[in-house]
Amino acid sequence: MVAWDDRAATSPPLLVFWALALAAALGLGERLEPSFATVDAERRTRMAIFLGSLLLCILIVCVTVAAIRPSPGLLRFLVSTFSGCFLPVLALVRLTPHPRAALAHGFSLSTLAALEGGSTAAWAILSSFVLAALFVGVDHHARLLSAGRVDPRHQGGIALTRSVAVVLPVALGLAAFLAFAGRPRDPDPAAGPEARMRSDPKLEQAALRATIVAAIVGTGAVYVVGRLLIRRSRTGEAERLQPVEPLRGEVRRLSPPIGQPATVPVHAGRRGRIARAYLRLLAGAARAGFARHPHETPHEFAFALGQPQAALEAVTEQFVRARYGPLEPSEEDAEGAERQAEIVLDHFRRRRPTPRPAAVVEVDRTPGKGPTSS
Amino acid sequence: METGSPYRGFLLAVAVVVGLLGFVVGAPALLGFSLAWAVLLATTFVAARRNLRGLEVLRRIPVSAFENELVTVDVFLENHGRRAARLVAVSDVFGAGLADRQAVLEVGPLPPQHGRPLAYRAFVARQWGVYTVGPLAVWAWDPLGLWHAAREVTLIQPFEVYPRVVEVASLRGFGAHSAVAPRDMTEAAAGQSLLFRGVREFRAGDDVRRVHWPATAQRGVPMVREAERDVQPLFTLFVDLSRQGRAGIGKKSSLELLVRAGASLLWTAHRCGVASQVVGEGERSLLIPVGRGELHLAAALHSLITARQTGTTPFLELVNAHRSHLPPGSTAILLVVATTELDPGQLGPTLEALRAGGVRPLLFAIDAFSLPPVERPPVPAATARIHRRELQAKLSELQVPVAILDPAEDLLAELQRPDLFAP
Numbered sequence: 190m191v192a193w194d195d196r197a198a199t200s201p202p203l204l205v206f207w208a209l210a211l212a213a214a215l216g217l218g219e220r221l222e223p224s225f226a227t228v229d230a231e232r233r234t235r236m237a238i239f240l241g242s243l244l245l246c247i248l249i250v251c252v253t254v255a256a257i258r259p260s261p262g263l264l265r266f267l268v269s270t271f272s273g274c275f276l277p278v279l280a281l282v283r284l285t286p287h288p289r290a291a292l293a294h295g296f297s298l299s300t301l302a303a304l305e306g307g308s309t310a311a312w313a314i315l316s317s318f319v320l321a322a323l324f325v326g327v328d329h330h331a332r333l334l335s336a337g338r339v340d341p342r343h344q345g346g347i348a349l350t351r352s353v354a355v356v357l358p359v360a361l362g363l364a365a366f367l368a369f370a371g372r373p374r375d376p377d378p379a380a381g382p383e384a385r386m387r388s389d390p391k392l393e394q395a396a397l398r399a400t401i402v403a404a405i406v407g408t409g410a411v412y413v414v415g416r417l418l419i420r421r422s423r424t425g426e427a428e429r430l431q432p433v434e435p436l437r438g439e440v441r442r443l444s445p446p447i448g449q450p451a452t453v454p455v456h457a458g459r460r461g462r463i464a465r466a467y468l469r470l471l472a473g474a475a476r477a478g479f480a481r482h483p484h485e486t487p488h489e490f491a492f493a494l495g496q497p498q499a500a501l502e503a504v505t506e507q508f509v510r511a512r513y514g515p516l517e518p519s520e521e522d523a524e525g526a527e528r529q530a531e532i533v534l535d536h537f538r539r540r541r542p543t544p545r546p547a548a549v550v551e552v553d554r555t556p557g558k559g560p561t562s563s
Numbered sequence: 564m565e566t567g568s569p570y571r572g573f574l575l576a577v578a579v580v581v582g583l584l585g586f587v588v589g590a591p592a593l594l595g596f597s598l599a600w601a602v603l604l605a606t607t608f609v610a611a612r613r614n615l616r617g618l619e620v621l622r623r624i625p626v627s628a629f630e631n632e633l634v635t636v637d638v639f640l641e642n643h644g645r646r647a648a649r650l651v652a653v654s655d656v657f658g659a660g661l662a663d664r665q666a667v668l669e670v671g672p673l674p675p676q677h678g679r680p681l682a683y684r685a686f687v688a689r690q691w692g693v694y695t696v697g698p699l700a701v702w703a704w705d706p707l708g709l710w711h712a713a714r715e716v717t718l719i720q721p722f723e724v725y726p727r728v729v730e731v732a733s734l735r736g737f738g739a740h741s742a743v744a745p746r747d748m749t750e751a752a753a754g755q756s757l758l759f760r761g762v763r764e765f766r767a768g769d770d771v772r773r774v775h776w777p778a779t780a781q782r783g784v785p786m787v788r789e790a791e792r793d794v795q796p797l798f799t800l801f802v803d804l805s806r807q808g809r810a811g812i813g814k815k816s817s818l819e820l821l822v823r824a825g826a827s828l829l830w831t832a833h834r835c836g837v838a839s840q841v842v843g844e845g846e847r848s849l850l851i852p853v854g855r856g857e858l859h860l861a862a863a864l865h866s867l868i869t870a871r872q873t874g875t876t877p878f879l880e881l882v883n884a885h886r887s888h889l890p891p892g893s894t895a896i897l898l899v900v901a902t903t904e905l906d907p908g909q910l911g912p913t914l915e916a917l918r919a920g921g922v923r924p925l926l927f928a929i930d931a932f933s934l935p936p937v938e939r940p941p942v943p944a945a946t947a948r949i950h951r952r953e954l955q956a957k958l959s960e961l962q963v964p965v966a967i968l969d970p971a972e973d974l975l976a977e978l979q980r981p982d983l984f985a986p
Contacts, residue, residue, distance in 0.1 A: 232830050252587075277617075286569070287569040287570065289569065289570065289573050292573070293573070293577070296577055296581070299596070300581060300584065300596075302595060303585075303590050303592035303593050303596065304588065304590055304593075310590070310592040311592055313592075313594045314592045314593070314595060316594075318596060318599050318600070318869070322603060322707065325568075325574075325707050325708065325709070326707040326708065328570075328707055328708075329568065329704065329706075329707055329708025329709075330650070330708070332565070332708075333650055333668065333704070333708065334668075334670070335667025336565070336668075337652070337666075337667075338668075339668060339670050344670070351649070351706035352706050352707060354706065355603070355606060355607060355610065355705065355706045355707060356707075358605065358606075359602050359603045359606065360599070360600055362599070362602065363595050363598075363599040366591075366598070367591070367592060367595050367597075368593045370591045370594075370595065471841070
């Protein structure tokens with residue numbers, strides 16, 4: 190109204206009247222929520238769709254007519270009418286679970302104002318963007334906390350802070366864009382509305398064609414997107430999580446996971462060489478399907494493995510002495526252990542070790558099947 | 564708790580339409596408006612995924628529960644990231660409950676390198692059987708709630724639901740047998756327990772250390788102390804899983820009644836501290852050796868709920884095969900499905916043989932004559948009534964406690980009757 194009606198721009202009481210009327214309509218809308226809750230959900234949806242379609246038609250007509258610049262009187266009438274339509278939209282805000290109609294109408298009014306251009310357009314666009322984005326953020330927090338059975342009383346500030354943190358950078362960018370890229374529609378700010386109406390008829394026709402095409406394409410796009418959204422909601426509803434009574438414990442610092450393998454001790458010198466040779470042997474046996482059991486000692490493992498006996502016994506003996514003995518092994522001991530370990534590994538490559546006998550045998554009495562082991 | 568945003572599609576449409584309009588009309592304000600929404604949508608998309616980084620979940624759940632119990636499932640949310648986590652939801656699928664997915668909301672802030680234990684209670688609403696719990700998922704949203712990100716943790720654990728059980732009031736006085744190891748229970752017979760029974764004269768073979776000197780001095784002949792005998796109550800549950808006993812479907816099937824009755828019997832034994840074992844022959848051998856305690860009960864109940872009535876060995880043959888392994892003094896409970904396939908003539912000798920071995924038999928017969936048979940042609944009602952009367956007459960001739968469980972009655976209420984074995 191401020192953009193398109195000069196009287197509104199210079200009449201603060203008119204603006205105050207409209208602001209109070211909108212507030213009253215919103216209050217009435219909130220009051221009507223219990224009444225709407227008694228109406229069948231499907232009937233409410235049909236009513237909302239009908240009213241939404243009606244509003245959309247009015248919007249398209251208003252935008253189209255506004256774009257081709259009718260006479261000031263007609264334009265004022267259209268703007269006032271569309272602004273007035275906001276009152277029933279706000280009064281019926283609780284007809285649907287989410288106030289998208291109110292958002293859409295607000296965006297429509299901002300769009301109409303933006304067609305005027307200049308500072309009014311920038312202000313309308315920026316404020317509607319910021320307010321709508323903050324509303325979406327706070328509404329999300331409220332819905333999530335309510336669904337999660339959490340008391341939302343102390344979360345309002347946090348919801349607003351988090352929303353502002355995301356919206357503010359984009360809003361600043363938008364403001365900068367509007368400041369540097371926006372141009373007033375009329376180069377002569379002193380000219381009145383009548384002067385603005387004088388334009389080239391050819392340009393007017395071109396603008397009219399472009400606007401009608403844009404309106405048709407836009408309506409088609411909205412229709413297609415709407416159908417897609419409805420179809421998706423029918424075939425696979427957006428996943429709903431069933432919130433349960435939450436039980437929360439105290440926050441605690443994470444400790445290293447239990448069972449994490451301890452760091453392998455590094456033995457320096459010849460003891461380390463013999464230990465690493467033995468570990469390579471164990472790794473090779475595991476790859477060949479004969480892993481050492483945790484409870485097995487080196488000698489028990491060598492006995493269970495069996496072959497090659499001589500090399501196994503030698504490397505096992507060297508490992509035990511190097512790992513647990515008091516004396517430092519000699520260079521020959523280290524080289525011998527490494528050599529014997531390679532012999533064993535080479536034996537595994539040529540012939541896999543015999544698997545261990547099963548400890549537990551399950552008897553399957555199905556005819557034709559023998560006992561299975563594990 | 565809706566995971567999707569009710570405004571996302573709307574804002575996407577607004578961005579497109581207003582952008583088109585601004586482009587055609589040449590209004591930079593509209594173009595900027597459209598661009599701002601597009602940038603905001605993109606920013607929040609990235610933010611939703613970023614909020615999910617570093618979050619891990621673990622779950623700890625009991626392995627089993629009874630029907631209609633409330634189970635507490637512990638969930639651990641850990642933040643291994645570098646940012647504090649806010650408004651994160653952990654969802655889980657509790658297969659034994661009716662809800663699709665259950666979610667717990669963590670409001671935060673959960674500082675980095677910290678974790679919080681959460682928990683939810685789930686009602687075991689489904690019938691006995693084996694279900695799964697999982698997968699776990701952690702959900703995060705951007706601050707405006709336009710996008711959500713979720714990560715699923717394939718942590719699926721089995722969860723067993725056991726049938727509701729009651730104490731079988733009339734099942735008292737379990738047969739007991741001498742125990743080698745000391746037990747809490749004793750009986751008024753000579754034995755090795757710590758409970759003093761009396762003194763008697765010394766007999767060859769008595770331990771000299773048991774001589775009661777004051778009594779010896781008084782009587783003038785050697786007297787020894789005598790203690791009561793340690794006994795171990797033991798009952799063996801034979802379950803009829805033979806294919807011939809299959810009848811009925813669903814909640815009115817012979818398997819359903821067998822499992823519920825068997826579970827209550829095992830529960831009663833557990834509550835009385837009695838050792839028990841289970842024998843059956845279904846698809847596989849059902850053999851739970853003698854034991855006591857919760858783990859043993861869990862193993863026995865697990866074997867019941869996973870059993871199938873597809874055995875090929877007739878029930879009485881199974882009882883006779885295991886009869887020799889039953890220690891004298893113990894109790895044998897035969898949980899049998901009474902159908903036209905059950906031969907009353909063979910039942911008597913089996914029960915007599917058990918008694919001859921010193922085993923006390925109890926018979927629980929499920930009256931399946933009224934249930935539609937499976938894999939057999941239906942039996943005329945008159946024939947079924949004749950068979951029922953014959954069986955009842957035969958059972959009444961045997962001097963064995965018999966309980967006939969009628970599928971039309973409430974099974975648990977029947978089991979709780981104190982006069983269950985009354986003729």
